[in-house]
Amino acid sequence: MSKILVIYASDYGSTEKAAQKIAEGARAVEGTEVEVKKALEVTPEDMSAADGIIAGSPTHMGSMHWELKKWIDEVCGGLWMKDALVGKVGAVFGTGGGYGNAGGGCELTMLSLLNNFAELGLILVPLPRNTPGYDKAGLQWGPYARAHTEQGQPVGVKEEQLESFMNHGANVARIAKVAQQHSFFPKP
Amino acid sequence: MSKILVIYASDYGSTEKAAQKIAEGARAVEGTEVEVKKALEVTPEDMSAADGIIAGSPTHMGSMHWELKKWIDEVCGGLWMKDALVGKVGAVFGTGGGYGNAGGGCELTMLSLLNNFAELGLILVPLPRNTPGYDKAGLQWGPYARAHTEQGQPVGVKEEQLESFMNHGANVARIAKVAQQHSFFPKP
Amino acid sequence: MSKILVIYASDYGSTEKAAQKIAEGARAVEGTEVEVKKALEVTPEDMSAADGIIAGSPTHMGSMHWELKKWIDEVCGGLWMKDALVGKVGAVFGTGGGYGNAGGGCELTMLSLLNNFAELGLILVPLPRNTPGYDKAGLQWGPYARAHTEQGQPVGVKEEQLESFMNHGANVARIAKVAQQHSFFPKP
Amino acid sequence: MSKILVIYASDYGSTEKAAQKIAEGARAVEGTEVEVKKALEVTPEDMSAADGIIAGSPTHMGSMHWELKKWIDEVCGGLWMKDALVGKVGAVFGTGGGYGNAGGGCELTMLSLLNNFAELGLILVPLPRNTPGYDKAGLQWGPYARAHTEQGQPVGVKEEQLESFMNHGANVARIAKVAQQHSFFPKP
Numbered sequence: 031m032s033k034i035l036v037i038y039a040s041d042y043g044s045t046e047k048a049a050q051k052i053a054e055g056a057r058a059v060e061g062t063e064v065e066v067k068k069a070l071e072v073t074p075e076d077m078s079a080a081d082g083i084i085a086g087s088p089t090h091m092g093s094m095h096w097e098l099k100k101w102i103d104e105v106c107g108g109l110w111m112k113d114a115l116v117g118k119v120g121a122v123f124g125t126g127g128g129y130g131n132a133g134g135g136c137e138l139t140m141l142s143l144l145n146n147f148a149e150l151g152l153i154l155v156p157l158p159r160n161t162p163g164y165d166k167a168g169l170q171w172g173p174y175a176r177a178h179t180e181q182g183q184p185v186g187v188k189e190e191q192l193e194s195f196m197n198h199g200a201n202v203a204r205i206a207k208v209a210q211q212h213s214f215f216p217k218p
Numbered sequence: 219m220s221k222i223l224v225i226y227a228s229d230y231g232s233t234e235k236a237a238q239k240i241a242e243g244a245r246a247v248e249g250t251e252v253e254v255k256k257a258l259e260v261t262p263e264d265m266s267a268a269d270g271i272i273a274g275s276p277t278h279m280g281s282m283h284w285e286l287k288k289w290i291d292e293v294c295g296g297l298w299m300k301d302a303l304v305g306k307v308g309a310v311f312g313t314g315g316g317y318g319n320a321g322g323g324c325e326l327t328m329l330s331l332l333n334n335f336a337e338l339g340l341i342l343v344p345l346p347r348n349t350p351g352y353d354k355a356g357l358q359w360g361p362y363a364r365a366h367t368e369q370g371q372p373v374g375v376k377e378e379q380l381e382s383f384m385n386h387g388a389n390v391a392r393i394a395k396v397a398q399q400h401s402f403f404p405k406p
Numbered sequence: 407m408s409k410i411l412v413i414y415a416s417d418y419g420s421t422e423k424a425a426q427k428i429a430e431g432a433r434a435v436e437g438t439e440v441e442v443k444k445a446l447e448v449t450p451e452d453m454s455a456a457d458g459i460i461a462g463s464p465t466h467m468g469s470m471h472w473e474l475k476k477w478i479d480e481v482c483g484g485l486w487m488k489d490a491l492v493g494k495v496g497a498v499f500g501t502g503g504g505y506g507n508a509g510g511g512c513e514l515t516m517l518s519l520l521n522n523f524a525e526l527g528l529i530l531v532p533l534p535r536n537t538p539g540y541d542k543a544g545l546q547w548g549p550y551a552r553a554h555t556e557q558g559q560p561v562g563v564k565e566e567q568l569e570s571f572m573n574h575g576a577n578v579a580r581i582a583k584v585a586q587q588h589s590f591f592p593k594p
Numbered sequence: 595m596s597k598i599l600v601i602y603a604s605d606y607g608s609t610e611k612a613a614q615k616i617a618e619g620a621r622a623v624e625g626t627e628v629e630v631k632k633a634l635e636v637t638p639e640d641m642s643a644a645d646g647i648i649a650g651s652p653t654h655m656g657s658m659h660w661e662l663k664k665w666i667d668e669v670c671g672g673l674w675m676k677d678a679l680v681g682k683v684g685a686v687f688g689t690g691g692g693y694g695n696a697g698g699g700c701e702l703t704m705l706s707l708l709n710n711f712a713e714l715g716l717i718l719v720p721l722p723r724n725t726p727g728y729d730k731a732g733l734q735w736g737p738y739a740r741a742h743t744e745q746g747q748p749v750g751v752k753e754e755q756l757e758s759f760m761n762h763g764a765n766v767a768r769i770a771k772v773a774q775q776h777s778f779f780p781k782p
Contacts, residue, residue, distance in 0.1 A: 090478060090483060091478050091479070091486060091522040091525045091526075092521030092525055093470075093475065093478065093518040093522065094475070095475075095479065096475035096479045096480075099469065099471075099472035099475035099476075102472070103466045103467070107466060113722065113723060113724040116722040129347055129352065129356065130347075130352050130353055130355070130356030130357055130362075131319075131355065132324055132357035132362040133320040133322075133324065133325060134321075134357070134358075135325065135521055135525065136320050136321065137320075137321060137324075137325035138325055138329075138514075138517060138521050141514060145468030145514050145734065146467040146469065148468070148721075149467045149720075149723070149734045150467075151720060151721075151722030151723065153717060153718070153769065154718040154719075154720065156711075156712035156716065156717070156718065157712075157715075158714075158715030158779050159317055159677060159715065160677040160779075160782055161779070164317065165317060165318055165319070165368045165369045166318075166368065167318070167319065167320070168317065168319075168320065169320035169321070170280065170322075174318075176319065181353045201779055204776070204778050205778050208772060208778075212768070214765060214772075215722050215725070215765055218724055278663075278666060278671060279667070279674060279710040279713045280712070280713055281663065281706040281709060282657070282663070283663075284663035284668075287657065287659075287663035287664075288660040288664075290654060290657065290660070291654045291659065291660045292660075301536040304534040304536060305534075326709050330656065330657040330702055330706050333546065333702050334655045334657065336532035336533075336546040336656070337655045337656055338655075339532060339533075339536070341530070341531060341532070341581065342530040342531075343530075344523075344525075344529070346526075347486065347525070348489040348492060348594055349594070358524040358525045359524055392590050396584060400580070402577060402580050402581050402584075403537070403577055502696075505729060505732070506728050506729055506730075506731070506733055506738075507695075507729070507730065507732075508690075508697040508700055508701075508731070508738040508740075509696040509697030509701060509733070511733075511734060513696075513699065514701055514705075535693055540694050541693060541695070541746075542694075542695065542744065543694070543696070544694030544696065545697070545699075546698075550694075550696040552695065552696075556730065557729045
């Protein structure tokens with residue numbers, strides 16, 4: 031059995047919806063158990079128990095939701111000091127309103143989430159271009175769904191935008207299942 | 219008189235078109251002279267003679283066109299060693315094909331161009347959200363125009379996508395004109 | 407009279423010390439008033455009243471302290487919606503413990519603070535290489551002081567590491583004083 | 595048998611030395627064949643034949659050596675269009691002179707190399723903090739060795755700085771060996 035933990039913060043429900051779709055994709059991989067948690071409720075034990083961790087955020091001024099940042103500072107920092115998660119699998123996803131048509135800062139947002147996972151020693155899973163749904167909600171660092179028009183009007187996330195999220199969840203679950211059986215980074 | 223230098227590399231003409239529009243905007247600012255050059259043709263003298271420098275690139279795998287990188291390595295590096303451009307004004311712009319709807323890596327592309335300008339000690343000009351045309355081709359780091367559909371089909375840059383570029387050029391020209399008259403970073 | 411606002415979050419006092427040094431440098435520029443505030447205490451009015459804003463953070467897993475992120479989400483987001491700060495001047499600084507000798511994630515940390523300022527339409531001030539003190543605490547995006555050894559032992563920030571911070575504060579104050587008298591980004 | 599390809603560009607030999615040390619670490623993993631190539635000599639066939647690809651660069655003004663950028667534009671772009679490398683393993687490393695003590699732009703340099711690998715659909719291997727040698731040449735995105743003093747004087751890379759590189763090579767080889775036997779990203 032392998033375990034996937036999906037962590038998120040959400041303003042109006044779009045990122046939550048995206049998190050659930052990631053979970054659905056992961057759950058479809060045989061032998062995978064999935065838990066979805068809001069960032070402020072995640073404990074160090076949740077993270078230690080997981081084989082794969084996927085974190086997602088809305089884009090707030092080009093960086094993650096502060097609740098995720100609090101989780102990183104208060105939960106992840108301590109695990110980093112103990113090298114507790116080295117060799118697990120990590121991935122990210124995002125949503126955004128933005129304004130304009132160029133991602134509105136989602137790339138740096140995802141990278142700062144990935145920075146946390148790199149610090150923790152997690153193997154990072156990108157989103158390949160040939161993933162079904164990539165053209166509607168894809169960025170190389172992970173799936174990204176706009177929940178606003180280019181003029182900033184909120185319209186929510188559409189079902190067709192969530193296909194790449196589902197596939198991302200499954201990709202991570204497949205990799206976590208294998209990684210769990212190996213010691214890729216031998217203990218010093 | 220103040221001088222703006224626009225530097226670019228282009229694959230199929232979209233970035234060149236964008237560079238010309240930037241130039242048009244800068245030229246409209248009274249007392250401004252503008253030169254547009256391909257990256258491989260820029261000399262250290264061109265840069266030293268400019269008060270404001272604007273560089274733009276297509277997005278290639280999440281980073282700038284190699285011709286711009288060659289310019290940075292072979293022209294900018296030497297100027298950095300001499301602190302020759304400290305206190306001038308810098309800005310960036312981009313185009314992209316991408317695939318998916320999240321900017322396709324344009325944010326890191328622009329940031330690596332900005333990194334060069336930060337190293338050189340240039341004051342950096344972003345693109346404010348209330349710039350006319352932002353909703354059609356705007357990112358906070360500079361204007362960005364898609365030249366492909368979300369499925370990756372080339373369609374070129376449309377006129378309406380270039381409005382934010384023209385305004386960006388004018389913004390930079392206005393700031394360069396003032397910066398030229400001041401010593402913001404006193405010589406050590 | 408022009409006004410500089412220095413915003414920070416601090417774990418053990420190093421970033422606070424750095425913020426005070428930035429303030430000292432800004433205050434030394436004639437006609438400049440300076441206020442130093444913890445991120446969680448900053449109001450929209452504080453920001454609207456400032457001509458230049460400088461934000462600094464410790465490096466936490468490659469991104470800013472969550473208190474700064476909360477300030478961005480809850481104070482800056484609303485100001486962005488109103489384009490309230492367009493044309494002001496912004497800059498950043500950092501401290502870090504890290505482990506290893508490569509900055510420990512300070513570059514992305516500073517970039518996510520700068521992303522907020524770019525979104526707000528602030529003109530961005532880098533740290534030129536010829537700034538006195540750069541070799542002891544310099545990065546192109548702003549001054550950065552290590553407060554730990556390369557093995558992660560806390561040693562605090564030394565006086566010699568703060569020279570570049572003082573100069574950074576003065577640079578920003580000089581530019582803010584001039585920017586305040588101009589309309590670089592005309593209202594649409 | 596699994597195959598690791600190490601790609602680099604080098605100015606004065608430090609990055610080449612680092613590349614050889616990465617190769618040495620990879621070669622020590624049983625059943626692993628290693629090839630080391632200069633960026634300008636890499637062919638699409640070299641990349642398709644590899645199970646794991648590791649790319650390294652000196653830091654030039656906060657971004658990679660232009661020869662690596664040319665390789666990305668002219669070799670990797672075409673492979674991306676064909677989704678030819680999806681599911682392989684990727685990692686990066688860096689060297690730098692810089693000036694100042696904060697990495698001198700190595701983080702964005704490594705991230706732009708990683709951006710290429712994310713676009714190609716490679717699983718990304720970070721450098722865990724507990725890797726032997728991390729304190730002398732470690733960054734979360736990959737090993738990084740300074741080859742200059744903080745005042746910018748070239749001193750070359752020391753043997754003790756290369757320990758983390760050797761371990762990085764071995765980590766990637768171990769993961770590539772396993773990844774090669776799985777279809778983590780099923781073909782659409």
